[in-house]
Each structure stands twice: as C-alpha cells, then as structure tokens.
Amino acid sequence: MSDILIVDDERDIRALISDILKDEGYTTRLAGNSDECMEQISAEPPAMMILDIWLKDSQMDGIDILKSVKRDNPEIPIIIISGHGNIEIAVAAIKQGAYDFIEKPFNIDQLLVVIGRAMETSRLRRENTQLKKxxxxxxxxxxxxxxxxxxxxxxxxxxxxxxxxxxxxxxxxxxxxxxxxxxxxxxxxxxxxxxxxxxxxxxxxxxxxxxxxxxxxxxxxxxxxxxxxxxxxxxxxxxxxxxxxxxxxxxxxxxxxxxxxxxxxxxxxxxxxxxxxxxxxxxxxxxxxxxxxxxxxxxxxxxxxxSLSERRDDIPVLADHFIDVLNATQGLPRRRLSEEAAALMQTMVWPGNVRQLRNMIERILILGDGTGEIDVREVPSEDDRNTDGEGRVVLSGSLAMLPLREAREAFEREYLLTQINRFGGNISKTAQFVGMERSALHRKLKSLNVVTMTRAGGRIARIEDEMDESTTAAE
Incomplete structure (x- = not known):
C-alpha cells in the first residue's frame, strides 16, 4: 500500500508534490480543504498524509485535522508542511502525533527521505496489526x-x-x-x-x-x-x-x-x-x-x-487448508483436489515449499472455472515442458543421448526416488503403488544405488553416491 493523501489549499503545491511522488512510484489523492480531506479519509484511510497547517476556507486547520485523524486512525503517519513555520508550530504538531514537520519551500530530496521513512513506519504498523488479527x-x-x-x-x-x-x-x-x-x-x-x-x-x-x-x-x-x-x-x-x-x-x-x-x-x-x-x-x-x-x-x-519435500504426505491436507482459507479471506471458490491432482502435487519439486504450494492453490482457484474437483490438467507442472502438442513425452537432451540400458536405469532411478519421497519414505506404500513386491523393490533400489535416510522424524530417498556414508541408512 503506497497511497498518500496530500492536503493543501494551493492547487500548484498539491500538483507539484503529487507529480514528484508519482515519479517515485507512489499513488496519490488530493484535497484542497478540510471537508475534502475528511471525506477522503472516511472513504478509505491512506497509508500516509502530507498536511498543510494553514487551509483557507476550511472549517478545520491542519492541527485540528491532525488531532482528528490521530484519534480515529493513529497508525497513519502525518507529515506537516507549512510556509509560515516556526519552532512552536513544529513542536505543537509533533506533540499531537505528527511524524515530522517540513517548512516550505521544501527540499525535494529531504521530503522524499522523510516520506520513505514514514511509509516504512506505516508498513510496519500495518503488518503488526494484520498479524495480530x-x-x-x-x-x-x-x-x-x-x-x-x-x-x-x-x-x-x-x-x-x-x-x-x-x-x-x-x-x-x-x-x-x-x-x-x-x-x-x-x-x-x-x-x-x-x-x-x-x-x-x-x-x-x-x-x-x-x-x-x-x-x-x-x-x-x-x-x-x-x-x-x-x-x-x-x-x-x-x-x-x-x-x-x-x-x-x-x-x-x-x-x-x-x-x-x-x-x-x-x-x-x-x-x-x-x-x-x-x-x-x-x-x-x-x-x-x-x-x-x-x-x-x-x-x-x-x-x-x-521442507515440503520432506513432508509430501501433508500436501493434500495443506492444499485443502489453503482452499478453505482463500475462500474465507478472498471469496475464492471452495473446491477440492482430485486424487490425480493430489498425486501429481506430491511428486513435484517445491523449492518455495509451503509458501509456493499456497501460491499455486491461489492461482488455480483464480484461473479455474470455479466448479467441481481440481483436475490434474489445472495443476501447473514442470512436466508440461516435457510434452509436445499431442501429449507425447519429449526426452531431455542428456537422456536422449544415452544408450537404452543407461537411459532406462536413469528413468527408473528418478521415478522411484519421486515415488518414495511422495510416500514419505514408506517402502510398503511405494511398492503397492508402483506394482512391485516389497522385496523386489528393495532389490531394484539396491541395484540403482538408491537408499533411504531419516531426517526430521521422516524418511527420504537419495542416491547413495551423493551422500556421506555416515549419514545413510539403508532400508
């Protein structure tokens, strides 16, 4: 939020400050008297205010507005400006809660520094208020x-x-x-x-x-x-x-x-x-x-x-939780993952972890049709880059250059690593899903140099030659 309300009875001053702030990436609203100012605040409190002390043809002067705003919206930082400034006015404004006082004609660089600090203060106050809620x-x-x-x-x-x-x-x-x-x-x-x-x-x-x-x-x-x-x-x-x-x-x-x-x-x-x-x-x-x-x-x-990759079993329940939260906070549709979509998410790489999962769920709910289960086709996946327009698998350059036996071993190793990690290191569940006997799966893992190890109370799979032997624990 970078919305700044500029209150000054001189049109040229309002326009000048507004142009300067827009160049710096802020958004601005303008008010020429106290009535317009209070209407703007009632409609939507700004992130910050720049307020002139002396306002012609107004029922309230800058100090009166300052008192009113600080009473009802104490989190809004207010910078007081005045062409008739003196130390008494500055002290009075600060005591009433103003963030700072700047005398006209002001130095643009000084104004921007003060505004930057005030906006940071505003952001921190909003964050803490929102976090408490x-x-x-x-x-x-x-x-x-x-x-x-x-x-x-x-x-x-x-x-x-x-x-x-x-x-x-x-x-x-x-x-x-x-x-x-x-x-x-x-x-x-x-x-x-x-x-x-x-x-x-x-x-x-x-x-x-x-x-x-x-x-x-x-x-x-x-x-x-x-x-x-x-x-x-x-x-x-x-x-x-x-x-x-x-x-x-x-x-x-x-x-x-x-x-x-x-x-x-x-x-x-x-x-x-x-x-x-x-x-x-x-x-x-x-x-x-x-x-x-x-x-x-x-x-x-x-x-x-x-990391999320070390707790893949939690991905479906986390996704459902985020769907409920986004429905309650943003009004997005309350949908559920299909079994296929949940299974795909459990095999994906999550460098952004739980935050990335939440963002993906939000994206799906925004872009989706809003009805029924979330289909596997709605899940953004890096696998999309490895298929052609007819859905056929396109081999990566490195895999395509290998002899058939080595390519098959590389595929099997990656596939089994993905499935084992998907099921949290549970060999029985993995064997059942891939259609192998448990003992046969053990033999296959051994031949491919795949081992499982314990971390944070769960089990994950790694390739043996990538690990320190002292940290491995063969299943």
Whole structure:
C-alpha cells in the first residue's frame, strides 16, 4: 500500500508534490480543504498524509485535522508542511502525533527521505496489526507426516518455558508459523508477538526501528523491542541483521535493557526471543558476517522446520487448508483436489515449499472455472515442458543421448526416488503403488544405488553416491 493523501489549499503545491511522488512510484489523492480531506479519509484511510497547517476556507486547520485523524486512525503517519513555520508550530504538531514537520519551500530530496521513512513506519504498523488479527489462524499447525509431527512434539516441549528458540529451515517452510505456535501456546499468549523482518529493514534504519528514538522536538517514539515488552520478539531471517546491530542486540539479551536512539535513560523490557534463519549460521560466523556470541545466545533450543519435500504426505491436507482459507479471506471458490491432482502435487519439486504450494492453490482457484474437483490438467507442472502438442513425452537432451540400458536405469532411478519421497519414505506404500513386491523393490533400489535416510522424524530417498556414508541408512 503506497497511497498518500496530500492536503493543501494551493492547487500548484498539491500538483507539484503529487507529480514528484508519482515519479517515485507512489499513488496519490488530493484535497484542497478540510471537508475534502475528511471525506477522503472516511472513504478509505491512506497509508500516509502530507498536511498543510494553514487551509483557507476550511472549517478545520491542519492541527485540528491532525488531532482528528490521530484519534480515529493513529497508525497513519502525518507529515506537516507549512510556509509560515516556526519552532512552536513544529513542536505543537509533533506533540499531537505528527511524524515530522517540513517548512516550505521544501527540499525535494529531504521530503522524499522523510516520506520513505514514514511509509516504512506505516508498513510496519500495518503488518503488526494484520498479524495480530491473523494470529490464531497463523499459529495453526497443519500436517500429520512423521517429520512434521516430530517437530510439533518438540515445539510442545518449549512452549511453557521462557527459553530462546531458533528455527532453521528453507525459505517458505513455515518457520514463522512455528514461532507463532510457540507463542500462542505459551504463558505469554495474551501479550504482543512482534515480528522484526531483518531482511526488509534498511541497515541504517535498523537500530531506530528496534530501539525507538527520542528528542526534545519529537518526543518518544517506541521501537519494536519496546512494543514487544511482556511478550515475544521474533527476529525473522536474523542472519540479515547488520553486524553492528548484532552487538547491541547481544547486550539487550544479557541486560534486558537498552537506550533509545538519542535517549539518555535506559529502557527495561521483559522479552522472550525467538529467531529464524534459512542460512547456515556457522558458515556466516566463519565468514565474519554473524557474531558467534549472539548465535549461542539465540540458539538455546534449535528447531529444524522440514521442507515440503520432506513432508509430501501433508500436501493434500495443506492444499485443502489453503482452499478453505482463500475462500474465507478472498471469496475464492471452495473446491477440492482430485486424487490425480493430489498425486501429481506430491511428486513435484517445491523449492518455495509451503509458501509456493499456497501460491499455486491461489492461482488455480483464480484461473479455474470455479466448479467441481481440481483436475490434474489445472495443476501447473514442470512436466508440461516435457510434452509436445499431442501429449507425447519429449526426452531431455542428456537422456536422449544415452544408450537404452543407461537411459532406462536413469528413468527408473528418478521415478522411484519421486515415488518414495511422495510416500514419505514408506517402502510398503511405494511398492503397492508402483506394482512391485516389497522385496523386489528393495532389490531394484539396491541395484540403482538408491537408499533411504531419516531426517526430521521422516524418511527420504537419495542416491547413495551423493551422500556421506555416515549419514545413510539403508532400508
């Protein structure tokens, strides 16, 4: 959301600011007096406002509008502008909740910097508000595969403690959902759950966003740590936190107190800290990009969140869950997967994990005809690239160049790997599906150098020569 409402009684000023912002990719709405301003806000609150103090032929001046908006929509950041500015007006505006004060004629670069920061503040406030509204559903753990249930069992052991937990797993696998599950079932469930998106916050803004700031002119602006007091602070993708900020966060973990930017008095907080990463933090430490002391402070209880490929049994139930959610939140049709569509999804590669599955379901519901089961032909698949217009299989260049025996072995190996992983490493189910005796399947796997291994409580198949022998476990 980048919608900015510009309120000024001078048409030329409104047009100038609007043109500048449109060039920067923002959308704008304009109001020339207080009545137009309040009508615009009633119709749809903007992401941010630029508001002139003096408005000719208006029932309310800028300060009156500021008070009204902050009373009913406190999350909207408001930048005050005035051609008759002085320090008293600026202080009065800030005390009433204005984000900043800029005097006309303004410097365009300065205006854009302030607007960028205000929009970031607006985004963070909206995200936290939306996340609080979705907290119950967001903490719901969907799945019954062995690896997934093993993870949930581990989470249940840490919910009632105050210990720090670090979630490690690939992007899109559901690390934040796991963190919310811990919070929702903890003794702090009624307290705030505040997300710090380390990868999305600009490095030079990180400390101000975390610790807040204070000044004689602007007063006190609490940061995310202060907003989370009594509850949980969740560092999403903590490896993206600037190295300088890491040192200060380490001190917060030790002392449970900090200084706001520009402040002189320490602020005490009571926090439970959860964090997540999709990177190998030990490698980040070796590369000098992450502090080893902070890693040990955060990694008290490590929890691995399995990828979707390691919990393929859960794909049909996850798909049904996303269909219900999208029906409730977006009004998309409530359909169900056919058995063939579910089977195809279980054999696919999911680099984006659960997030990718949700996006695919949303795409199918939007583009589909809205009736009946979801047919296998509606499922986007990389297999589509390997068929011609008549549905015949088109061999890849590498496979087409192999002798028949080697090509058959390569196909059989890939096919059986796909089926074993589809059934979560269950050899009996795989044998039944492919039409082989269990013992015959074992012999075939051995001849193809395919082995199964345990990970996150479930089993997955790999090619033996791609693995360290110490980690393999032949079925």
């Amino acid at each position: 979705r907290e119950v559903n967001a903490a719901e753990m969907i799945g019954a595969s062995p690896g997934f249930r093993a993870m949930v069992s581990q989470l249940d052991k840490v919910t009632k403690s105050n210990g720090r937990v670090m979630f490690n797993g690939p992007s899109g696998s559901g690390k934040e959902i796991a963190a919310r599950y811990v919070h929702a079932n903890s003794l702090r469930a009624e307290a705030p759950f505040v997300v710090v998106s380390c990868a999305q916050i600009e490095a030079d803004r990180m400390e101000e966003v975390l610790f807040g700031r204070e000044s004689p002119e602007r007063g006190i602006e609490p940061g995310l740590l202060e907003q989370a007091d009594g509850g949980v602070i969740y560092f999403d993708e903590v490896a993206d936190m600037p190295i300088g900020t890491q040192s200060k966060i380490l001190r917060v973990l030790v002392d449970q107190q900090f200084l706001r930017v520009g402040g002189a008095e320490k602020v005490r907080v009571d926090l439970r800290v959860l964090s997540s990463t999709s990177r190998d933090l030990e490698q980040e430490i070796l590369g000098g990009r992450f502090r080893e002391e902070l890693f040990h402070r955060l990694n008290v209880v490590p929890v691995f969140v399995p």
